[in-house]
Amino acid sequence: MKQLSAALLVFSTVFSAFQPSFGTSSSSGHGKVPKLSPAGRKALDDLVANTVKSNRLPGFVLAVSNADEQLYANAGGNKTYGDPTSAPATTDSVFWLASMTKLLASISVLQLIEQGKFNFDTPVSKFFPEFNNVVLLHNFTDPASTFEPVKKPITIWHLLTHTSGLSYYIGPPQPSYVLSEPYLHKYAEGEGHQKFFELLKFGFPGIPVVSQPGSAFTYGHSTSVLGLVVEKVTGQSLEAYSKKYIFSRVGVNTSYYLTEDTNSRLIDLHFRNPDGSVTGWEDRARLIQRYPDQVRVPLGGAGAYGTLPDYLTILRHLLQIEAGRNVRNAILKRKTVQELFQPQLKSEVAAGLEDSLEFTSPNLDHEDPNWSTAFAVTTKDLKGGRRKGSGFWAGFAGTWYIIDPKAGISLVFGSQVVPPIDPITAEVVEEAERIVYANLVY
Structure with a gap:
């Protein structure tokens, strides 16, 4: 821990407009930046279409990126479940990121x-x-x-x-x-x-x-x-600091506040009943302070809102830094980002993480999971999915992410349905992960 601390003390990031400059190094162990095959894109399209047809989720978004660019983005469903007259979900829809905020505050x-x-x-x-x-x-x-x-x-x-x-x-x-x-x-x-x-x-x-x-x-x-x-x-609010030193550098509109515009694009929060049906939230429990109330305490553990492609942009930015790219306006140094994908806890200390993973990844067999300085990390390859050293986590309201520097891939998925972690959202994101990893080409 003390060696890691010493390694991070020197700060020399240049403040300039965000213009990523790509070198020849790759974020993938294959030596080349991965792409998604046409068959993979079709399989993801079919997954989205079948999820809409099954009518099991409110509005949702799925997006995938390598270290160069966004490879895939699609949406389905409506802002309000069961109301076909409500706005359709799009890749520009806004989500309450909930615990996916933790990565942002940790940065x-x-x-x-x-x-x-x-x-x-x-x-x-x-x-x-x-x-x-x-x-x-x-x-x-x-x-x-x-x-x-x-x-x-x-x-x-x-x-x-x-x-x-x-x-x-x-x-x-x-x-x-x-x-x-x-x-x-x-x-x-x-x-x-x-x-x-x-x-x-x-x-x-x-x-x-x-x-x-x-x-x-x-x-x-x-x-x-x-x-x-x-x-x-x-001496700044978490919102003001994050906007200046994270969000604006990466070029995203993520925020700890909702505005009239972002609130209008926010997918409504819904509730999964014990019988599997979906209903509106109906004020069944209180939520964090949000629009139109004034937010006076931005919550670093749960308070951010944004589109999922914007969140994916932040993940892609981290992949670029980890790979040794010459990333202008980098939000962290490479050594710091590399440590994000390293387990930091002794096995006996990390044991409690397995209980949490019953909620965040209920159908996946994470063997000896650990935590870094920002998110959970895999210590072994998952069959048909993310590699050893991948970061991942999820949000209370039904959002998920994976960032895999060895494969050079990041993935986000989200709907807005509680209780956490909704089994249907888990089913969809886990299938999306299998499709992506089965259809990467280098």
Whole structure:
């Protein structure tokens, strides 16, 4: 960890207009940039058409890229399920990215590490004194649980690798579509970091964790705290910082805010009933603060919106950097990006990740999965799919991505249907992955 930190301290990115300049190096182990065969394109078209015909999903988008260009993009369904008069989904439709936001917020933190603003071992209490008082719960489902002080401070490294012990699941068990309270609060004028941390205490005298920092993978609020660190260090909102140093450099319109225009293109959120039918969201549970409300706390763990081809553009940008391309306006240094695809956790620490993968990839056999500094990584090839060292993750509302530097491929898919992770969206994206890998030509 300390060697990785030292390797990232020098920051020399040139700020100029985004004009990728492609060299002869390839992002693929085959020595050439992969293409998608005509048979592969037809198979993906058939998958989209059959998904529409089955009437099992609201509006959805599927897109694939190599390190040079977008190879495929298609859409199906409607903005509102069951309403053929609503706008059809297009590749310009907007999605709530939910936990796919975590990659974006992690990139911003890695940029600041490259600049030497702090390092992986920096305690979070340096920025927020609330982290001077962190308590380990003996029973995290009990609001009256006994607790004890943690043995070590939570660091930036713990937040990036989800080993802080911060959990989404503190308190009595809730349905999987109910978000954690720090995400649900409607932040008023003057509320912000202090209110977020007050809610993060869940009624305990200190910020509670469910495992000792560094001891276990625990999915939770770590990345949202990272977003607040970015705001504290830079003096800018996470939205303003990300727009200047990530989104505008890559040339995308991803944002932590919805506008009248993007909200009009947002696929409606839907609900999958136990019998498999799809209905509207119908306010069955609260959601994060969004348009037309003013968003006062951009959530680095769940708060971004954008089109899926735009997200794919960010993935393609990372593939270019990883491959050693001469990418102008690169958002990260090559060494940093290469580390994104390296497992960072000991096997006993990463064990908790397998539980999370039951939700994010229910039908895939991930053997010994691990986590890097931004996303889950495969440690072995998946049969008929992504290679060892691929990054991947998904979002609460039904979005998914894969970024595979060895094959030189990235893929995004998404609909907007909860509870997570919807089995039909999983079925479609897993079939799309099989089709793509079976039809790559070099």
